[in-house]
Amino acid sequence: MTDPAGPRATPTPPTSAAVARRAGVSRATVSYVLNGQAAGRVGEHAQARVRAAAEELGYVPHAAARSLRAGRGSIVLLAAHADTVPVFGPLFTRFLAGFQTALHGLGYTVVLHGAPAASPVAAARAWAELRPAAVLTLHGPPLDAAAVELLHRSGTAAVLTHGPSAPPGAHTLLLDQREAGLRAGEHLLAGGRRRIGVVRPAEPGLAAFAEPRLAGVRAAAAAHPGVRVRPLDLALTEESAARLAADWPRWDLDAVFAYNDEYAMLLMRALQDAGRTIGAGSPDHIAVVGADDLLLARLLRPRLTSVRAEITAPDRIAELVDTLIRAPGTAPATHRLGTFHVQARDSG
Incomplete structure (x- = not known):
């Protein structure tokens, strides 16, 4: 419906100068207070006046301008390609929440960004437009050397990509999915199983996780002659499971x-x-092993055996990112996100 008063002008955001006038202080004082640099410089009463004025006016500091003053970016970009459908378990979702909170405490703005995945360089170019201090790709097609170089040339101090390997100039964050399959396979083989099916999701976007897990089971089976490993494609529907x-x-x-x-x-x-x-x-029974160790799985009868990931505390990974941003010349390395072990229960 058309507004009878005509199109409305975009409101002009309040400035730090307006906050300074309202609080009766200098713009430098406003900057110190709202950028967390007031200690030893601005008294408590003046700090309270500045914060009250900023709240009354609805003033929010400009992230890009703050980055220019600090001499480094304040954005940490978590990259998710637009044509993938990442499905993370609750454990990893909790990790991401803690990771973002820890980065915010270190003074960074966390941005989840999707970009066209026509090529790694196209994705990197879209991310670089935000001038991030760091880029982390935790899912989707890997970056290549040209994409990493483009990010570095645009001012990105640290590029971290999911494992098992990274292109030149990038660090690797590794939660080795092959290890999950290896642990599951070793557990089933130790229980005398010799004909093992491995479920692969039929849903798109999960092959980067599923295929290494299948490879891990096959690696465990290779040490046992006569063991069969069969991939089983399954959609997350009752109909697909019934057919299987x-x-x-x-x-x-x-x-x-x-x-x-x-x-x-x-x-x-x-x-x-x-x-x-x-x-x-x-x-004569079928042994079943899952992964993620959900609470609901423990309530089943029989209770579900599951492969559990022990993930590094998110604040430690946030501190790593902060260190790499502050020391951009740090030689690329592999940083483990965690390990896997089997939580054995009744199902297998």
């Missing part, structure tokens, strides 16, 4: 490692509905 359970006699599998606990619980219920028995107690 109906085909089970054709594959003659005695164990399954599912991509995560959600896929494991879905398949476990479908197998039980098809008359199969789940558990580690007998060779």
Whole structure:
């Protein structure tokens, strides 16, 4: 509906000069107070007046201008490609929340940014427009050397990409998904299982996690002659799980490692509905192992065995990013985000 008064002008944001006038102080005093540099320079009463004036006027400091004054950027960009659908488990979601909080405490603004993934350079060019101090790619296609160089030339001090390897000039953040599969495979083999299915999600955007987990199970099986490992594609729907359970006699599998606990619980219920028995107690039972160690999985009967990630405390990773921003010449290295172990329960 058209506004009868006509188009409205975009309001002019309040300035630090307006805050200074309202508080009866200098602009330098406003800058000290609102940028956390008032200690030893501005009295408590004046600080209170500045904060009250800023709140009354709705003044918010300009991040780009603050970065110019500080001589370095204040944006840490978490990159997610627009054509992928990242699905993180609750454990990793909690890590991201803690990571962002820790970075904010260090004075950074965290931006989650999607960009066209036509090429790594195209994505890097879109990110560079924000002049971030650091770029972290935690999901999606990896960057290449040209993209990393473009980011560095645009002023990005630190580029960190997900493992297992990184292009020249970038640091690696590694949560080795192959290790998750390796631990699951070793656990099932130690329990006498020799015909192992590995669930791969049919949903797009998860192959970067699922394929290394499959490779890990295969690596564990390589040390045991005669062991079979079969990939199983499963969509996160009851219909897909029912079809997989109906085909089970054709594959003659005695164990399954599912991509995560959600896929494991879905398949476990479908197998039980098809008359199969789940558990580690007998060779005639199907052993089921999930990943992420969700609370709900522990409430099932039988309780679900799961591969759990022990992730590095998010404040330590935030401190690492801060260190790399302050020392941009630091030689690229691999930084582990955590390790995996199996939480054994009744299902496998």
